Amino acid sequence: MPRKILGLSAFYHDSAAALTADGETVFAAHEERFTRLKHDASFPGQAVLACLEQGGRRLPGGKPLTLGDLDAAVFYEKPLLKFERLLETHYARAPGGLRQFTAAMPVWIKEKLFLKKVLRDKLSGLGLRGAEGVKLLFTEHHLSHAASAFYPSPFGEAAILTVDGVGEWAAGSIGHGRGGDIEVLREQRFPHSLGLLYSAFTYYTGFRVNSGEYKLMGLAPYGEPGSGAVKKFREKILSELADIKPDGSLRLNQDYFDYAVGPRMVVEEKWEELFGLPPRAAESALTREYCDLALAIQEVTEETVLKLAREAKRLTGSKNLCLAGGVALNCAANGRLLRENIFDGLWIQPAAGDAGGALGAALAAHHIYFGEPRAGGGKDRMRGALLGAEYTEADALAMAAARGAVWERLENGELFDRTAGLLAGGAVVGWHQGREEWGPRALGNRSILGDARDPEMQRKLNLKIKHRESFRPFAPSVLAEDAGLYFEKSSASPYMLLTDYVREERRESRPDAYASLAPLEKLRLRRSDIPAVTHLDYSARVQTVDAGDNPRYHALLGAFKKRTGCGLLVNTSFNVRGEPIVSTPGDAYRCFMRTELDYLVIGNLLFDKKQQPPWREKL
Amino acid sequence: MRETLKDLWNFLRARKKWWLLPVILALLAVGALLVLTSGTAVAPFVYTFF
Structure with missing residues (x-):
C-alpha cells in the first residue's frame, strides 16, 4: 500500500489541500475553487473531500479514500511558534499595539492555540470514517515552502530559496536539498521581510495586500527606467526603509512600518513625507509618480532576490535553484534571475504561495518525518500542475x-x-x-x-x-x-x-x-x-x-x-x-x-x- | 485541552522560553473566564474587572 499523506494549508489566506502517495502528488486543490470565495482562508473541507474522493480513485484500487486510509495529515505551519512570535513582538513593543493584541488574543485563545483539536473536529465534520485516528503533524512554514520547491523539482540536489511575507518567525530561508533531505542554512526573521516590504508598497499604491502584489508588479513597467524620479525613490527606499546587505538579508526601519503590532502596513504620514506623495486611494487614477514608485520597489526586490540567489549559490555550491514562497510568484524577478545565469537550472513551485504549503507539508512529512527516500528520474513531477478536480x-x-x-x-x-x-x-x-x-x-x-x-x-x-x-x-x-x-x-x-x-x-x-x-x-x-x-x-x-x-x-x-x-x-x-x-x-x-x-x-x-x-x- | 497543555509544555521546554509561561497561563485563565461566564449572570463581573 502506498504511503498516503494529506497536506493542509488554512486559516491565513488561500487554503488548500493536497494528497501525496509514496511522495508523488496525486491531487491538489484550492478551497476557493469549490466555495467560490476568492482567497478563501477557511478550513479546506471541500478540497479535502475532493483529495480523498478523486485522488483515491486515481490510486491502485481505484476507490475513494477515508481519513482512516491516511498515514498522516500535516498542517503547513506550527501554530505555537507563531503564537510565540505574536507574544514576543507585542511584548517588545508594549504598550504599543494594545488594540491589535486584544483583538488577536480571543481568536488565539478560543481557536488557534487549540489547532490540533480544531483540525480534528473539522476532519470529523466531513463525515468520513477514521478522523479520530488520523496522525496529525505540523511542519514549519518555510520548510513546507522549501519542500514544495525541492521535492517535485527535477533536481537530485539543489539550493532552495524561499521568500514570503512571514511564516512563524521566518520570512525567508536558504536551504540545501539533497535526495530526501533538506537542510535549512539561513533564515531571514520577522519583522524584517522582503515580502512585507513589497506588500507595504502594494498597500501604499492602493492595492490589496496578499492579492494586489501582481498589480504592483504589472504597474512597474509603466515607470520610466533610469529616470530621476525612479532613482530618487530607490535611494529613499535603500537609505530610509531597508538596509539590504550584500548577502540579501535585510533590516527594515520599523519607524516607517506598522504591520508588526498595528492594523496598517505602514505609517502613512512618514511615507508621505519620505516620498512626497500621499497614499493612493484604491481605484483612483494611476499617475506617473505611482508607476515610478512601483518600478523603484520592483527593481529593489529584483536586486535583493539576485543577492539571495548568489548567497544560496555560495552556501551550497549547487548548480540548481528551487524557489517558493509568495515572492517567487514575482515572475519579473524570476525572469531576471534566469537571465543572470547564476544557476544552470531553475525550478519554481507553481503554487509558490501559501496554498503550495499544503503540498510541501505532505512531501516534507513523507521524506523527512517518515524518512522515505526520494525517487530519482530527473523530471519535473508536477504533471503540468494539472492536479485538481476534473468533471465528466x-x-x-x-x-x-x-x-x-x-x-x-x-x-x-x-x-x-x-x-x-x-x-x-x-x-x-x-x-x-x-x-x-x-x-x-x-x-x-x-x-x-x-x-x-x-x-x-x-x-x-x-x-x-x-x-x-x-x-x-x-x-x-x-x-x-x-x-x-x-x-x-x-x-x-x-x-x-x-x-x-x-x-x-x-x-x-x-x-x-x-x-x-x-x-x-x-x-x-x-x-x-x-x-x-x-x-x-x-x-x-x-x-x-x-x-x-x-x-x-x-x-x-x-x-x-x-x-x-x-x-x-x-x-x-x-x-x-x-x-x-x-x-x-x-x-x-x-x-x-x-x-x-x-x-x-x-x-x-x-x-x-x-x-x-x-x-x-x-x- | 490536556493535549494542548501538554503540547504547550513541551514547546516551552524545547524552546526554553519559560518567561512565556505566566503570560500564556494568564491568557488562558482570562480566556476560560470569558468562555465560562459568557451569557451568564457572572458576565457583568467580567466587564467591570476588565
Whole structure:
C-alpha cells in the first residue's frame, strides 16, 4: 500500500489541500475553487473531500479514500511558534499595539492555540470514517515552502530559496536539498521581510495586500527606467526603509512600518513625507509618480532576490535553484534571475504561495518525518500542475440541460480546428478542459483565450470580459517548440512564472515623446506584432506548452498555428475580477453568460453565445 | 485541552522560553473566564474587572 499523506494549508489566506502517495502528488486543490470565495482562508473541507474522493480513485484500487486510509495529515505551519512570535513582538513593543493584541488574543485563545483539536473536529465534520485516528503533524512554514520547491523539482540536489511575507518567525530561508533531505542554512526573521516590504508598497499604491502584489508588479513597467524620479525613490527606499546587505538579508526601519503590532502596513504620514506623495486611494487614477514608485520597489526586490540567489549559490555550491514562497510568484524577478545565469537550472513551485504549503507539508512529512527516500528520474513531477478536480462530459451535459444551454459536440480534430478558426476570427473563447490547475495561474485547462496579434485584444479582455484595470497585462501561451521564434531567452516556462522579452525584430519602436506620455497613453501604443501579450517594457509572462504536459492545449495551439502561422495565444485565467478561477462546468457557463465571451468549450462541447437562451441567475 | 497543555509544555521546554509561561497561563485563565461566564449572570463581573 502506498504511503498516503494529506497536506493542509488554512486559516491565513488561500487554503488548500493536497494528497501525496509514496511522495508523488496525486491531487491538489484550492478551497476557493469549490466555495467560490476568492482567497478563501477557511478550513479546506471541500478540497479535502475532493483529495480523498478523486485522488483515491486515481490510486491502485481505484476507490475513494477515508481519513482512516491516511498515514498522516500535516498542517503547513506550527501554530505555537507563531503564537510565540505574536507574544514576543507585542511584548517588545508594549504598550504599543494594545488594540491589535486584544483583538488577536480571543481568536488565539478560543481557536488557534487549540489547532490540533480544531483540525480534528473539522476532519470529523466531513463525515468520513477514521478522523479520530488520523496522525496529525505540523511542519514549519518555510520548510513546507522549501519542500514544495525541492521535492517535485527535477533536481537530485539543489539550493532552495524561499521568500514570503512571514511564516512563524521566518520570512525567508536558504536551504540545501539533497535526495530526501533538506537542510535549512539561513533564515531571514520577522519583522524584517522582503515580502512585507513589497506588500507595504502594494498597500501604499492602493492595492490589496496578499492579492494586489501582481498589480504592483504589472504597474512597474509603466515607470520610466533610469529616470530621476525612479532613482530618487530607490535611494529613499535603500537609505530610509531597508538596509539590504550584500548577502540579501535585510533590516527594515520599523519607524516607517506598522504591520508588526498595528492594523496598517505602514505609517502613512512618514511615507508621505519620505516620498512626497500621499497614499493612493484604491481605484483612483494611476499617475506617473505611482508607476515610478512601483518600478523603484520592483527593481529593489529584483536586486535583493539576485543577492539571495548568489548567497544560496555560495552556501551550497549547487548548480540548481528551487524557489517558493509568495515572492517567487514575482515572475519579473524570476525572469531576471534566469537571465543572470547564476544557476544552470531553475525550478519554481507553481503554487509558490501559501496554498503550495499544503503540498510541501505532505512531501516534507513523507521524506523527512517518515524518512522515505526520494525517487530519482530527473523530471519535473508536477504533471503540468494539472492536479485538481476534473468533471465528466456527463456533468457538462447535465448542467447544459438544467440551463437549457445550446451546444454542439465535436470530435477532437474538428474541435481544435473550429476553435482555432474562431480565435483567428477575433473571438474570445472560454476553454474548460480536464483537471483544473494547481496554483494561481490558468495553464490551458481553465483559460480564456484570444488572438495575441489583435491590437484591441488587451483592452477588450480587460474591460469587457475580465472587468479589471486596463493597465494590467496579459500572458501568452506558446508552443514550447516555437518559444524561440517569439522570445529572447525562450527557456521552458510551463507554469507562467518567468518573464522573457519579445524578440527585437518583433518589436515596434517607441515615439520620441514616449517618456512624456501618461501611463495609459503608453498602453495604447502598439509594441510588437503580438501586442496583446507584450508589456510596456517588451516583457511577457510566458507559458511554454509542452505536448506531454497538456496534449489538448498543445493541439489547439498547433491548430491555430496551422491556420495563422502563429503558435501563440493570449491566455488569461477563466474568471472575472474578484472571483476565483472557474471550477465546474456550471461555473464556466455562468462566467461565459455574464461576460462578453463569444464561445465556450467544455471538453468536446462547443457553446456559441448567440445561440444561448437569456441568462437567469437562478434556475 | 490536556493535549494542548501538554503540547504547550513541551514547546516551552524545547524552546526554553519559560518567561512565556505566566503570560500564556494568564491568557488562558482570562480566556476560560470569558468562555465560562459568557451569557451568564457572572458576565457583568467580567466587564467591570476588565
